[in-house]
Amino acid sequence: xxxxxxxxxxxxxxxxxxxxxxxxxxxxxxxxxxxxxxxxxxxxxxxxxxxxxxxxxxxxxxxxxxxxxxxxxxxxxxxxxxxxxxxxxxxxxxxxxxxxxxxxxxxxxxxxxxxxxxxxxxxxxxxxxxxxxxxxxxxxxxxxxxxxxxxxxxxxxxxxxxxxxxxxxxxxxxxxxxxxxxxxxxxxxxxxxxxxxxxxxxxxxxxxxxxxxxxxxxxxxxxxxxxxxxxxxxxxxxxxxxxxxxxxxxxxxxxxxxxxxxxxxxxxxxxxxxxxxxxxxxxxxxxxxxxxxxxxxxxxxxxxxxxxxxxx
Amino acid sequence: xxxxxxxxxxxxxxxxxxxxxxxxxxxxxxxxxxxxxxxxxxxxxxxxxxxxxxxxxxxxxxxxxxxxxxxxxxxxxxxxxxxxxxxxxxxxxxxxxxxxxxxxxxxxxxxxxxxxxxxxxxxxxxxxxxxxxxxxxxxxxxxxxxxxxxxxxxxxxxxxxxxxxxxxxxxxxxxxxxxxxxxxxxxxxxxxxxxxxxxxxxxxxxxxxxxxxxxxxxxxxxxxxxxxxxxxxxxxxxxxxxxxxxxxxxxxxxxxxxxxxxxxxxxxxxxxxxx
Numbered sequence: 317x318x319x320x321x322x323x324x325x326x327x328x329x330x331x332x333x334x335x336x337x338x339x340x341x342x343x344x345x346x347x348x349x350x351x352x353x354x355x356x357x358x359x360x361x362x363x364x365x366x367x368x369x370x371x372x373x374x375x376x377x378x379x380x381x382x383x384x385x386x387x388x389x390x391x392x393x394x395x396x397x398x399x400x401x402x403x404x405x406x407x408x409x410x411x412x413x414x415x416x417x418x419x420x421x422x423x424x425x426x427x428x429x430x431x432x433x434x435x436x437x438x439x440x441x442x443x444x445x446x447x448x449x450x451x452x453x454x455x456x457x458x459x460x461x462x463x464x465x466x467x468x469x470x471x472x473x474x475x476x477x478x479x480x481x482x483x484x485x486x487x488x489x490x491x492x493x494x495x496x497x498x499x500x501x502x503x504x505x506x507x508x509x510x511x512x513x514x515x516x517x518x519x520x521x522x523x524x525x526x527x528x529x530x531x532x533x534x535x536x537x538x539x540x541x542x543x544x545x546x547x548x549x550x551x552x553x554x555x556x557x558x559x560x561x562x563x564x565x566x567x568x569x570x571x572x573x574x575x576x577x578x579x580x581x582x583x584x585x586x587x588x589x590x591x592x593x594x595x596x597x598x599x600x601x602x603x604x605x606x607x608x609x610x611x612x613x614x615x616x617x618x619x620x621x622x623x624x625x626x627x628x
Numbered sequence: 629x630x631x632x633x634x635x636x637x638x639x640x641x642x643x644x645x646x647x648x649x650x651x652x653x654x655x656x657x658x659x660x661x662x663x664x665x666x667x668x669x670x671x672x673x674x675x676x677x678x679x680x681x682x683x684x685x686x687x688x689x690x691x692x693x694x695x696x697x698x699x700x701x702x703x704x705x706x707x708x709x710x711x712x713x714x715x716x717x718x719x720x721x722x723x724x725x726x727x728x729x730x731x732x733x734x735x736x737x738x739x740x741x742x743x744x745x746x747x748x749x750x751x752x753x754x755x756x757x758x759x760x761x762x763x764x765x766x767x768x769x770x771x772x773x774x775x776x777x778x779x780x781x782x783x784x785x786x787x788x789x790x791x792x793x794x795x796x797x798x799x800x801x802x803x804x805x806x807x808x809x810x811x812x813x814x815x816x817x818x819x820x821x822x823x824x825x826x827x828x829x830x831x832x833x834x835x836x837x838x839x840x841x842x843x844x845x846x847x848x849x850x851x852x853x854x855x856x857x858x859x860x861x862x863x864x865x866x867x868x869x870x871x872x873x874x875x876x877x878x879x880x881x882x883x884x885x886x887x888x889x890x891x892x893x894x895x896x897x898x899x900x901x902x903x
Contacts, residue, residue, distance in 0.1 A: 510747035514809065517705060518760040518816060519737035528763065533750045 368607060371600035378594050384601060390564035390580070392595045399598055401605055403564035407481070407574035408609075411556055414485025414570065415492060415549040420542055422489075423496025427538075430497070431504035432526050443498075450494035458558030461487035466559060479561025479573040487559070488552050492545040499544065503537020504530060536624035540617040547613035551606065553578035577606045653680040656820055656850045657702060662716035664697060666709065671697050673874045675716070679820075679867075684842055684851045686865035686882065688858055690902065694874040695854045696744075699822050702852065703739040704732050721819075737764065740813035741822040745829045746805035748797035748812070753780075753789050756797050756808055760816040775815050783811035784841055803834025810841065821845065823853040827860065839864050858898055862886045870894045 376384070379399045387400025426446070430439055466483040470476045476483075507530050515525040531538075561573030562583055575583075581599045589595035657679040664672035672694045679685045687695045700706040701718065704725060717724050725735050748756050757776045758766075766772060776793065780786040785807040789800070797808055806826060813821060823842075827835040842851055842864050855861050861868050862882060869879040870891075878885060878894045889895045896902055 508747070510743060510745060511749055513705065513708065513743065514747040514749060514812070515759070516708070517703065517736055517741035517743075518763070518812065519733045519735075520760075520763050521733055524763045528759070529749055 365607075368600055368604045371597055372604045375594070375597035375601040378597065379601075388566055390575070392584075392589075392598055397594065399594075399601075401577075401602060403566050404575060404577045404580055404602060405605070406566050406568075407556075407560070407564060408550055408576040408578070408606075410481040410568075410570055410574060411485045411488055411552070411560065411576055412546055412549045414482060415489035415552075416542075416546055418486050418489025419493040419496055419545060419549075423493045423541075423545070424500055424538065426493070426497040427500035427504055428526060428531070430501045432522070432530065446494040446497055449490070450498070452491075454491065454552065454554040455558070457487050457491050458484075458555040461555055461559035473571065476571045477561070477573055479559065479563070481560060481570040481572075481574045484555045484559040485570065487555050488549050491552065491555065492548050495545045495548065496541050499541030500534070500538045503534040503541065506537070507533045536621050539624070540621040543613055543617040543620060547610045547617070550613065551578060551610050553582060557582045577602050581606075653682060655679065656681050656721060657852075658717075658719040658722075660717045660719075662698075662701070662718060663714065664694075664701060664706070665713045666697075667711045671874050672701070675876055677869055677876060677879055679850065679852055681850050682846055682848075683866040684846050684853060684864055686861035686868045687852070687854045687871060688856070688861045688868060688897075689871035690897070691856070693871040695871045696824055697874075698871065699824050699852060699854045701726075702820075702822055703736050703741055705736075705741065707732065737816060738818055739820045739822060740816065740818035741824065742806070742810050742813055742826045744825045746802055746809050748800075748805050748808050750796065750798060752794045753797050753800070753808060754793040756812050757815045760812060764816060779811040779815040780808075782814045782845070783807040784837060784844075785811060801834075803830050803837065806830060806834065806838065807841070810838075814845075818849065820850045820852065823851065825854050825856060828856065835860075858886075870897060872897070 384399055384401055386402075387398055388402055389398040389400050390403040391398040426442075430442060434442065461483045465487055466476070466478065466480070469480075469483055470478075511529060511533060512525055515529045520529070556574075556576045557579040560576060560579055562575045562579060563573035564575040564580070565572070580602055584595055584599045655678050657677070659675050659677045662672055662675040663670070675698060687699060689695045697706060701714065702720075702725075706712055706714075714726055716726070718726055720735065720739070723730060749759060751759070754776055757779050758772045761772060761775055766775070777786060777790075780789060785804055788804060789808075792799075797805060800808060806829075810821075810826075827838050830838065839860065842853065845851060846866075853861075853865065865882045867880065868882045868885040870877045870885065870889075870893075872893055878889060878891045880890070884890075885894060886898055889898065
């Protein structure tokens with residue numbers, strides 16, 4: 317202490333001086349600001365859900381909820397309108413199933429190739445291309461479906477309608493494929509090298525190691541990626557609006573015109589119905605149904621990745 | 629256990645007998661003029677080593693001396709590292725395994741391996757053990773059940789897990805996982821078992837269990853073990869090779885290495901002057 321007093325200044329005193337001067341406590345304010353920005357997304361979500369719920373209630377005031385789910389016809393513009401959502405759900409599921417048939421095998425195979433077989437050089441070429449594919453605006457995919465895929469398919473199957481489920485279904489599959497490939501690849505890559513070595517050391521070939529050890533070890537991530545991708549397929553709008561047509565129906569035929577939940581919302585909101593009409597409120601009921609579908613899918617994805625998570 | 633082993637090692641009569649019998653046993657591995665490079669880095673320099681049947685061969689040396697590299701060459705796991713180049717010969721049962729016409733899967737079916745860190749598959753205990761037999765085409769449920777029991781008993785873990793064979797292997801402790809990995813390796817009845825510092829991630833009690841097992845297993849298998857623990861080498865091995873900077877400095881029976889080393893560097897290392 318004696319020594320310090322003789323000096324010109326004391327570091328401790330300077331620190332204390334600085335602390336006295338400090339008026340605003342940034343350490344306390346910044347976290348609050350950060351919390352507020354994080355809360356914006358929460359409030360937005362709540363706002364959207366409340367709007368959906370309120371307008372949906374108004375719709376169910378005019379149309380019975382039982383009719384909505386049991387009626388097999390969706391004819392909102394008819395002189396005696398009928399609001400049974402089933403045809404729209406069927407249309408949506410047709411697109412989703414076709415998309416899954418295209419995207420799951422291709423996406424999974426791509427993921428396996430990238431994580432297990434591709435050289436660093438090949439991976440550096442393919443991954444950016446996948447990202448470009450994932451970044452293409454969906455309206456571009458829509459016209460790709462209508463003006464390229466549909467004509468090609470019609471050359472192969474002349475009975476195919478101009479608007480159908482097959483073509484947009486395939487293109488939605490192409491759209492969600494990079495998502496499956498990329499998320500599944502992440503899941504495969506995160507399987508530790510030591511586990512692969514354990515298999516190789518038992519005399520397993522590369523294929524045996526991949527199929528029987530790496531793939532099962534990554535299954536939760538893979539399943540989650542598929543469910544998330546299918547959730548995107550359910551909510552996909554532009555492709556089905558452009559190439560799917562606007563004929564809600566219950567048939568399992570994929571060659572004829574359909575309408576999905578999203579495509580119906582686009583049709584109405586682009587000017588076919590005035591504010592306050594039953595048709596106007598119907599888009600909220602359809603939107604609510606769609607929201608419940610995708611919410612369930614997202615929760616399912618979370619559940620799968622938590623429930624089956626492997627602890628390496 | 630520890631005490632009796634030490635006494636055995638110190639007894640000259642048994643020591644002599646060991647050397648005598650060792651000279652008569654058949655060779656499993658004959659390494660001649662082995663050189664290995666990681667890119668430009670010359671990691672193994674002119675290695676010449678023979679390993680014998682039903683013996684425990686220990687490889688000791690400080691970190692980075694090439695002991696792990698060498699043991700991984702014996703089942704060609706080293707090929708998983710990109711840019712590795714080898715010259716020379718490693719004969720396993722009189723066939724050069726470095727010859728690319730030697731199918732690596734065939735080699736690894738004969739030569740099992742236990743790794744530094746336990747690496748069970750994220751599957752049930754049962755599935756871990758039957759993985760090897762299954763990929764090699766054994767499908768009979770009854771035989772698989774028998775293999776599981778026999779292998780788990782062989783790895784001295786049967787009593788601990790027999791009531792929870794279908795639970796995930798990750799629920800086991802580190803020491804149990806390592807014995808499960810040993811059982812997984814025993815399940816395909818290999819000829820040689822390579823152990824790459826199998827106890828370095830384990831507590832002393834688990835380590836002791838593995839060491840006891842090694843003694844037990846050498847009746848049926850030939851064991852090559854890399855260890856950074858010199859006492860472990862002294863306790864469990866018949867022969868010891870001392871590696872330094874990618875070279876074999878000294879290789880002889882364990883008693884000689886630890887009681888009367890030929891080379892000054894070996895003596896410095898085992899007396900703890902470096903490494």
